[in-house]
Amino acid sequence: MSEETHHDVIIIGAGAAGLSAGLVLTRARADVLLIDAGQPRNAPAEHMHGFVSRDGMPPQDFLASGRAEVTSYGGRFVQASVLTVARSADAIFRVALEDGAVETSRALLVATGLVDELPDIAGLAERWGWLVHHCPYCHGHEVRKQKIAVIGGPQREMSLKQAGLLRRYSHRVTFITNGIELSPAELHRLTAFGVSVVEGAVSQLLGAPGALDAVELSDGSAVESDATFIAPHQVPRDALLKALGCQTDPDTDLVVADGFGQTSVPGVWAAGNVVTPTAQVVTAAGAGSATAIAINGWLLQQDLDAASAARPQ
Known part of the structure; x- marks a missing residue:
C-alpha cells in the first residue's frame, strides 16, 4: 500500500x-x-x-x-x-x-x-503558437502591418471577432470563411471595416519549415500570409x-x-x-x-x- x-x-x-x-x-x-x-x-x-x-x-x-x-x-x-x-x-x-x-x-x-483542439489542416499544428495564433491581444501587436489571414474556425463568433480586431493592427487582413456562412450584414460589416473576405475551404498552410508564405484553399488558390489566426x-x-x-x-x-x-x-x-x-x-x-x-x-x-x-x- x-x-x-x-x-x-x-x-x-x-x-x-x-x-x-x-x-x-x-x-x-x-x-x-x-x-x-x-x-x-x-x-x-x-x-x-x-x-x-x-x-x-x-x-x-x-x-x-x-x-x-x-x-x-x-x-x-x-x-x-x-x-x-x-x-x-x-x-x-x-x-x-x-x-x-x-x-x-x-x-x-x-x-x-x-x-486547444486544432482543425485538421496540413501545416497548422507545427506552426501553432508562433506563426499561427488564436489571441489578437496576445500576438496582434507582434504581427502589426503584416499580411494576416484569419481562418474560420470551430468558434464562429470568435473567428469573426478575430478578423475585426486584427484589422486594427494591419490593413492587410483576409478572412477565409472555411465553412462559416456569413449573413449579408456580417459580410458588409467586415468589408466596410477593411477586411477582405475569401469564401472557400482551407486545405493547407504553405511555406518552408519554420516559415509561412500563404494559406492554400481547396480550389488551389492561395492567400498570402505572414501570420495566421484561428479560433480552435x-x-x-x-x-x-x-x-x-x-x-x-x-x-x-x-x-x-x-x-x-x-x-x-x-x-x-x-x-x-x-x-x-x-x-x-x-x-x-x-x-x-x-x-x-x-x-x-x-x-x-x-x-x-x-x-x-x-x-x-
Missing part, C-alpha cells in the same frame, strides 16, 4: 493560476503541494504578453520563476499525472498519482487549464472536477465556480482556463490569487471550529 502524505491544500496544475495560488498560500504558512503533468497550454509560444512587468517573457521562464518563488516559501512540487481524486466521508481528498503515490489534503484547487475548439481539462460531482452549466458544460473559485463541492476550488477558457495568463494568475485567499479563509474557519470543539466553554 502506498504511503499517504497529508497537506492543507493540493493544487493540481502549476500554470499561472496554480502558481499564483501556491504563492499566496505558502506565504500564508499553509502546507501546499502542487502537482503538474508538465503540459502547459502555451508551451509552443515564444513569448507571453499583456502581463504587466512580464510582457514578452518566454512562458517557460515565467513558470520557472514562479516555481522558484513558491518553493522558497516551502511549497513542494511533483511532476506527475493525477489518476483519480476522491473525497472521503470525513471530507479529506485523496489524490492518486500515476506512479502509485497517494497524497491527501483538506482542500483541493484544480487549475489544469484546457486543450477549446476543451477544459475538467474531468477531475466532474468526477468529484462539481456542478456544470447546462448551456456551456463548464464547471461552475463563483468569483472566488468555489465549486458546488465543499473544499473544491477551480481557477484559470479550466473554468474560464477566455482567461489570459494575467487573468488566470489573478484568479489563482483570489481563490487562494478564499481557500485560506476556509481553512481558518476549519481550524477555529476544531479549536473551539477541543476546548468547550
